[in-house]
Amino acid sequence: MNLKINLQTLNQLSIIYVSLPLLIFLATWLKPYIATVAFVLFIYALYCGYFKNKEFNCKNLLNNKKVFIIVLVTALLWCYFSGIGGFWYQSNDHHWRNAIFRDLINHNWPVYYNNINVALVYYIGFWLPAALIIKIISFFQPLSKYLSFFIGNELLFIYGTIGLFLIFVNILFALKTKKYSKVFLGIFIFILFSGMDIVGVLTPVFYDTSFSFKDLHLEWWSYIGQYSSNTTVLFWVFNQGIPAWLITLMFYNNRKNIENYGILALLCFFCAPLPFIGLSVLLISYFIKNLFTEYRKNKILNYLKRTFSVQNTVAVIFITPIIFLYFISNLTAKATISGGLGHHHTPWAFWMIVCMFIYFILLEAMVYLLPIYKQYKGTIMYYVVFIFLLLCPILMSxxxxxxxxxxxxxxxxxxxxxxxxxxxxxxxxxxxxxxxLFLCLCLVLGSVTPIFEFSRGFIIVSENKTVFESADQLKSLENIISYDSYGNIRSGNFVAEFPEEKIFFKYLSKQ
Known part of the structure; x- marks a missing residue:
């Protein structure tokens, strides 16, 4: 097997992967003339950013059959045990995600629930490629709803595995390593990376007294909030995690290419709006840092010219407003921002919460950030990560x-x-x-959290004597969306109420 994957090839494969959902959305959810213009513009932006200019000096990194197999098998196993596809135990969040996926398969696009006059408005990007393939197959050969969902899940599993494979290869490029031991160890660390939740759980002064150790979800130990491990993200919110990881790694491996920042931000916004906030902080901080560097070199005009590239202009000026209008239609789009510490009002509790906040930050982030300070003290990205993880728990949406x-x-x-x-x-x-050695100890203690995530599935599969433990009771969002006695809609975080009154559905989307 002669593998020659260099950074340019990896960028092209990665951008195709993360762009496919948005391209499908533009082509199938908008009015024909708007869809045509948006689709063509975005294709041209992708061409300008990733296919027009050929880089001949890229060295091949993934050019070894054994490394390729290690990466692929690990991606497949991690995807399998996450529950994506329904071939293993699924976490409770899959009830809603399976319902969304089934509705995308069974309903026309855009998805309307006419009986209650609402429309699906959610970050649906991850499911669109698999759902579209099922719709195409059904057009030529009608399938039962059961068979459509089953085949769709197989496609979703394949799509998830490909995404994790690209993530792992991007990690190898970021680490600049070809050695088998470091390849395996790097992937292993990424899968098991987590804060030291087990230490928080075993500290009775600080943990949430309502926490139940038997729930096997260690990250809920604190009142302050939760910093999810990578495995937790995959097992619970894979539709956000996989695109956000891949896009972040694409930024890291190509952080000097400001010409493509707009595309990366747009794609993350579409598939993972909350991680988009974290990515935006990274993009803006690195842009500002380079802006001052280029200013000192008297190259500011060239830098600004690169900033207003075709791809950035198309992504930010033309496509982002469409996605923004889609998301702003959601019932929860106007959620208020409140301080995490502000949720505890009694005077005696405030200082306790402050102590818990310090303890939480120490266990979840500082145990990693402080020991590596000397190596990264000259790196702007280190300070951005440090400040963001320090302040993030104070804000709650x-x-x-x-x-x-x-x-x-x-x-x-x-x-x-x-x-x-x-x-x-x-x-x-x-x-x-x-x-x-301290970092190694922290990684070992932190790995207890993802190990618990894996353990939950093994325990339940063992108890029920079947691997098909899918969380699929809802069947459709239509079964849970309803109005209470006061006229307020339940489970509104997935839909737009009275879509005919929203700008997106009134002027942009197909009826």
Whole structure:
């Protein structure tokens, strides 16, 4: 097997993967003339950004059959145990995700629930490629709803595996390693990367007294919020995690190419709006840092010219407003931002919460950030990650802690890379042996959280004596969306109420 995957090839494969959902959305959810213009413009933007200019100096990194097999098999296994496709135990969040996927398969696009006058408005990108293939097959050969959903899940599993494979290869490029041991260890660390939740659970002064150890979900130990491990993200919100990870790694591996920042931000916004916030902080901070660097070199005009590239202009000026109008139609789009500490009002509790906040940040982020300070103190990205993870728990969107759980996803990708690069540098072990060993200890303790995530599936599969433990009771969002006695809609975070009154559905989308 003669493999020659260089950075240019990897960028092209990755951008095709993350762009496909948006291209499908533009082509199938909008009015024909709007769809045609938007689709053509975005295709041209992708061409300008990733296919027009050929880079001949890229060195091949993934050119070994054994490394290829290791990466592919690991991606397949991680995807399998996440529950994507329904071939293994699925976490409770899959009830809603399976319902969304089934509705995308069984309903015309855009998806309307006419009986209750609402329309589906959610970050549906991850499901669109598989759902479209099923619709195409059904057009030529009608399928039963059961068979459509079953085949759709197989396609979803394949799509998820491909995404994880591209993520792992991007990690290898970021680490610049070809050695078998470092390849395997890097992927292993990424899968098991997590804060030290087990330490928080075993500290009775600080953990949430309503926490139940038997629930096997260690990240809920704190009142403050949750920083989800990578495995937790995949097992619960794969539709956000996989695109956000891949786009963040594409940014990291090509961070000097500001010409494509707009495309990356748009794609993340479409598939993962909350991680998009974390990614935007990275993009803006790196842009500003380079802006001052180019200013000192008297190259500011060339830098601004690159900033207003064709692809950035198309993505930000023409396509982003369409996606924004789609999301703003959602009932929860106007959720208020409130302080995490502000949820505890009693004077005696406030100082306790402050102590918990410090303890939470220490266990979830600082145990990794502080030991690597000397190596990355000259890197703007280090300070961005540091400040973001320090302040993130203070903000909460609405009544839940989704902001704290999901917006740091890109930050933890960068943090895991920082830690791996520190550990893979032989010089650090010789000079900073105590810090090196401390980081290894933190990684081991942190790995308990994702191990618990894996364990939950094995325990339930063992108890029920079947691997097909899919979370699929809802069948359709139509079964849970209803109005209460006060006229307020339940489960409104998935839909737009009275879509005919919303700008997107009134002027842009197909009827």
């Amino acid at each position: 609405g009544k839940k802690v989704d902001f704290c759980m999901r917006t740091p996803i890109p930050m933890f990708v960068i943090l895991s890379l920082f830690v791996m690069r520190f550990l893979f540098r032989t010089y650090n072990f010789k000079k900073y042996k105590i810090r090196y």
